[in-house]
Structure formats: structure tokens, C-alpha cells
Amino acid sequence: MQIHVVRQNETLSGIAQMYGSTVADITEANQIPNPNDLVVGQSMVVPIVGSFYFVQRGDSLYTIARRFGTTAEELARINRIPVNQPLQIGLRLYIPPRRKVRAEFNAYVEPRGSTVAPALETSAREAAPYLTYLAPFSFQAKRDGTLKEPLLNNFPAIASANNNTLMMVITNQENDQFSDELGRILLNNMPIQERFLSNIVSTAKKYGFKDIHFDFEYLRPADREAYNRFLRRARDRFKREGWLISTALAPKTSAEQKGRWYEAHDYRAHGEIVDFVVIMTYEWGYSGGPAMAVSPIGPVRAVLEYAVTEIPPGKIMMGQNLYGYDWTLPFVQGTVARAVSPQQAIVLAARYNVPIEYDTKAQAPFFNYSDGSGKRHEVWFEDARSIQAKFDLIKSLKLRGMSYWKLGLSFPQNWLLITENFNVVKRTT
Numbered sequence: 001m002q003i004h005v006v007r008q009n010e011t012l013s014g015i016a017q018m019y020g021s022t023v024a025d026i027t028e029a030n031q032i033p034n035p036n037d038l039v040v041g042q043s044m045v046v047p048i049v050g051s052f053y054f055v056q057r058g059d060s061l062y063t064i065a066r067r068f069g070t071t072a073e074e075l076a077r078i079n080r081i082p083v084n085q086p087l088q089i090g091l092r093l094y095i096p097p098r099r100k101v102r103a104e105f106n107a108y109v110e111p112r113g114s115t116v117a118p119a120l121e122t123s124a125r126e127a128a129p130y131l132t133y134l135a136p137f138s139f140q141a142k143r144d145g146t147l148k149e150p151l152l153n154n155f156p157a158i159a160s161a162n163n164n165t166l167m168m169v170i171t172n173q174e175n176d177q178f179s180d181e182l183g184r185i186l187l188n189n190m191p192i193q194e195r196f197l198s199n200i201v202s203t204a205k206k207y208g209f210k211d212i213h214f215d216f217e218y219l220r221p222a223d224r225e226a227y228n229r230f231l232r233r234a235r236d237r238f239k240r241e242g243w244l245i246s247t248a249l250a251p252k253t254s255a256e257q258k259g260r261w262y263e264a265h266d267y268r269a270h271g272e273i274v275d276f277v278v279i280m281t282y283e284w285g286y287s288g289g290p291a292m293a294v295s296p297i298g299p300v301r302a303v304l305e306y307a308v309t310e311i312p313p314g315k316i317m318m319g320q321n322l323y324g325y326d327w328t329l330p331f332v333q334g335t336v337a338r339a340v341s342p343q344q345a346i347v348l349a350a351r352y353n354v355p356i357e358y359d360t361k362a363q364a365p366f367f368n369y370s371d372g373s374g375k376r377h378e379v380w381f382e383d384a385r386s387i388q389a390k391f392d393l394i395k396s397l398k399l400r401g402m403s404y405w406k407l408g409l410s411f412p413q414n415w416l417l418i419t420e421n422f423n424v425v426k427r428t429t
Helices: 012-019 023-030 061-067 072-079 118-130 155-161 180-188 190-207 221-239 267-273 297-310 342-351 384-397 412-421
Strands: 002-005 043-046 051-054 092-095 101-109 133-136 139-141 165-171 211-215 244-249 276-279 316-321 324-329 338-340 357-359 364-370 376-380 401-405 422-424
Touching: 002 012, 002 051, 002 384, 012 023, 012 043, 023 043, 023 412, 043 384, 043 412, 061 072, 072 092, 101 118, 101 412, 118 155, 118 412, 133 155, 139 190, 155 165, 165 190, 180 190, 180 221, 190 221, 211 221, 221 244, 221 267, 244 267, 267 276, 267 297, 276 297, 297 316, 297 384, 316 384, 324 342, 338 342, 342 364, 342 376, 364 384, 384 401, 384 412, 412 422
Parallel strands: 101 133, 101 401, 101 422, 133 165, 139 165, 165 211, 211 244, 244 276, 276 316, 316 401
Antiparallel strands: 002 043, 051 092, 324 338, 324 376, 357 364, 364 376
């Protein structure tokens, strides 16, 4: 699989000819929204076996081989050149396909309102072949230990048809906001907690959930140990049913990190108690804050490098956004950026005829434009390059896999690059 970044005056036919592909194959693979109006800086995947690399200043066979996880000798043999030959800038080298590793993938799907939009079910069907888990969001716990159910519609059937483990996501949300008081009751009132666990078991059996996933956020710091005790009790209860248990964790870089989102999340204890965790490594750039990358690689790496010191890497799923944001400039506190899919971002760049740039430090694409009213905008989103950087990090840290928030925003390159990098685990039970 080739990742290609569009340059000035390039066309799909020229790109297809460069790599021995076809316009139809490239268009279909990327669901290209602007085939006749490509944007400079737009990335796309070219569906070929292996890839090509064009030599840059300072490259050697040894540095290129290290970058792609192979050897200089192997590159020399494949490309029929002497191993110590100086490389000309611009020389095209063939790179064999990446070595695949096993990994698990989860995606949350969040119906909103009184019905499930057909497009959301379509998004789940398209993603399900690439997933280990499908996670309808969410069952909201109540103060009496009962559950408010989400709209499920055909999601259990979609999961079953694609050998996805159906994940039962349970939150301490009231009116769609995380509640520390609700958390306090569930974690400390033992009769209510017993009723809560019994309701989880009966509901999971009713719908066929096989992983019980707690996304308890904004808990009181004083409830840290109560949460750990609850998880141990839940684990023992669910193991009798043969189910997995997992949790969502805030992105921390130390055990002592302060803040209501962090203090009750005990990485070491969760690593010991549950089968796996989802670490929410996104929202550095968020809708209510200033413009920046949503999941810049540096902060993501810092969180995960700390996490593997407390939790076995094979229990860690990296959280990943399937969206970006369009901010109106200058940023004013209290304003909210608009969420955009990677495909929508490309359409915006094409509409306003602006190039897409790439921040190599954040490993994320962005661009600026002025709308019809003369207002300036800044857009950060995801593309093939940024998601490949995250996949490389998963492999280097030997993590369990990746969890996406959330389905419904189109990013076709992501799913193709999963198959290029990983053998997706399917947990049939």
C-alpha cells in the first residue's frame, strides 16, 4: 500500500501511472470526493502490493531499511543495486509489504436522538469487518442501580455477522454529563451496587454482550480505591459468565497527575484487574479550545510510554479520533469548533482552493481558509500519514490495538491501512 501526497499539477491518471495502478482503483480505495480537483497536500493510499520510496537528501539503504523494518541487504537485492552504492536523490526504491502483527480494534458508535440514522448503521457495517469489538455508546447507570439503554437497533446483528465481540459500554452519565455524585453512589452504596451488577448481567445476557466496559469519568479522587474494589467485584462476577471486562482511562503521564479527570483512574490497578483498557489519547485539540491537532503524536506517545510502565502493553488499546475540527479564528473562549470528517476536510480545502499542510512534529494535516464572509478558519484532521504514524507507535510499543471514537465520520484510508499493517483478531465465542 502506497501513501502518496499530491503535488502541484498532479492528476489521478498521472499518480496511477506512477505506481502501476488505475484511476478507478485509487478513487474507490479513497472514496475521493474531489477526483477532478485534487488539493496540493492531499494524501491518498494507492492499493498496490508493497510501496515505493523516493530517495531524499541524507538517505542511505541502511536508514531507509530501518525506517521500513527491513534490511539494507534485502532492499539492495530487491532493487538490484549494490548494498554500498551511494543513492541518487529521487531514486525510486521498491519496499516490500510491511510485516503484519496481530491486533485488536474497537469502535464506539453513538446513536443520538430518538432514532438511529441509517447512515450510522451503514458506517457500522462498513467498519465491522475491520473490528474486534463493536461498542454502542452507552448504557447510562442510574442512582438506583438500573440502566438507561441506548438505541441498539441492528448493532447486535451487525456485530454477530462480522464476528465482533459486542461491547457493553456503561457510563456514569446523567443528562449526557459525567456525574461524580452518581459515581459516588454506585461505588460506595453496596445494596445499590449489587443491584447495578445484577442488572448489568441480565442486560448483557439479553443482548449478547461479551465484554463489559466501564467508562466512568470525573470521579471524585476519594473514590479511587472504591473504583478499584468495584472493578474487582465486577470482574469476579463477569468471569463466571465467561465475559471480558475493560475500562476507559483518561490520558495520564504520571501516577500523581492532578485533576478530576485523572486522579480516580489508577493505571496500575486497572492493569492488574481488567482484561484491557482504552486510553483516551485524543482531544488535545478540542471543540471548546484553541486550534491544534486533536491527537498530536508527541503527547500521545508520552501517555502511552508512561502507561506501559504501569499496565502490560498487551492490555492497552490506544484511543484514536475519527474526526477533526474546523475552528473560526481568532479563537474566542466560549466558541465551539465544528467537527469534520477527513473527507469533509478535503472537500473544504478543495472548495476554498487552499493547500493542505502537514505538521511533522504533531504528525497531523491542517490548513487555513477564509469563508464567504471573510472569516478565517483553521482545520486540523486525520489522514493516511497521521494514522500510519499511530499504527507504527502501536507496533513499536507492542500494544493490544486501537479504539476509535467514533463511527459516523468517513475515513476510508484508515480501514485500508489496518489491513496493510495488522491481522485483526476476531474473538468468536
